[in-house]
Amino acid sequence: MAWTRTYEEAEPQRVNRWLAQSGVCSRREAEALIAAGQVSIDGETVSDPGRKIEHGQTLTLDDGAQARLEGQMTVIINKPVGYVSAQPEPGQIPAARLLTRQGLWGAPAEIPAADRSLAPVGRLDLDSRGLLILSEDGVVTKAVIGPDSQMEKEYLVRVRGDIGEPVLDRLRHGLALDGRQLKPAKVTLAGDQRLRFILTEGRNRQIRRMCDLVGLSIIDLYRLRIGPLKVGDLPEGRWRLITAREREALITPGFSPKPVRRR
Numbered sequence: 001m002a003w004t005r006t007y008e009e010a011e012p013q014r015v016n017r018w019l020a021q022s023g024v025c026s027r028r029e030a031e032a033l034i035a036a037g038q039v040s041i042d043g044e045t046v047s048d049p050g051r052k053i054e055h056g057q058t059l060t061l062d063d064g065a066q067a068r069l070e071g072q073m074t075v076i077i078n079k080p081v082g083y084v085s086a087q088p089e090p091g092q093i094p095a096a097r098l099l100t101r102q103g104l105w106g107a108p109a110e111i112p113a114a115d116r117s118l119a120p121v122g123r124l125d126l127d128s129r130g131l132l133i134l135s136e137d138g139v140v141t142k143a144v145i146g147p148d149s150q151m152e153k154e155y156l157v158r159v160r161g162d163i164g165e166p167v168l169d170r171l172r173h174g175l176a177l178d179g180r181q182l183k184p185a186k187v188t189l190a191g192d193q194r195l196r197f198i199l200t201e202g203r204n205r206q207i208r209r210m211c212d213l214v215g216l217s218i219i220d221l222y223r224l225r226i227g228p229l230k231v232g233d234l235p236e237g238r239w240r241l242i243t244a245r246e247r248e249a250l251i252t253p254g255f256s257p258k259p260v261r262r263r
Contacts, residue, residue: 034048073136124223167214
């Protein structure tokens with residue numbers, strides 16, 4: 001069924017911007033749909049990528065556009081140590097190699113072809129493990145790692161070294177990387193020589209470099225959550241599609257997904 005919505009704002013707005021703000025697609029994807037003749041306003045096909053929609057007008061995406069957007073894949077992997085998130089260097093194995101029929105967990109799903117463009121949405125180092133999102137959905141990508149994103153990423157980290165209050169205070173606020181101050185971090189004790197980090201930014205190897213600055217060495221780093229999306233009981237090395245509710249939760253503040261369990 002075609003997607004239809006009436007524009008209720010007082011001020012006119014560019015179609016691509018409104019679609020992006022509505023969580024339908026990214027601006028670039030909206031422009032591609034316009035170029036393909038798959039967007040109309042009050043029954044008139046939109047041909048100008050700069051076209052604005054006005055109060056009371058109704059925008060429609062045709063069935064082909066809807067199918068195109070719904071076909072965008074987002075998966076999560078419980079990544080083991082030894083796999084890289086993105087483009088591998090010689091001798092390295094990309095996490096996308098885990099997307100096999102044997103590795104699929106839970107509900108049946110399409111197995112992505114090798115040439116499918118599933119990019120990491122928040123990288124995870126070769127020597128780190130846990131929740132990794134791979135996606136071709138521009139709206140999900142923007143929500144998680146876009147320049148305005150404040151989405152939390154939660155990690156459990158096992159360390160070697162002194163983790164007294166002075167160290168915790170420095171980790172929480174007071175560190176800088178590459179000449180720039182880090183945003184405040186939530187860092188708490190999570191057991192013997194274990195720390196829980198909750199960050200709202202994702203600088204290159206940030207937690208490892210933070211620990212380095214306070215004299216801690218990392219033994220194990222595990223990401224268990226990105227925003228509302230949790231790795232849950234997904235076994236290490238396995239993958240699954242995210243659900244429609246999980247996607248909605250990632251792109252809509254305050255929306256809570258239902259936990260996914262193996263069927």
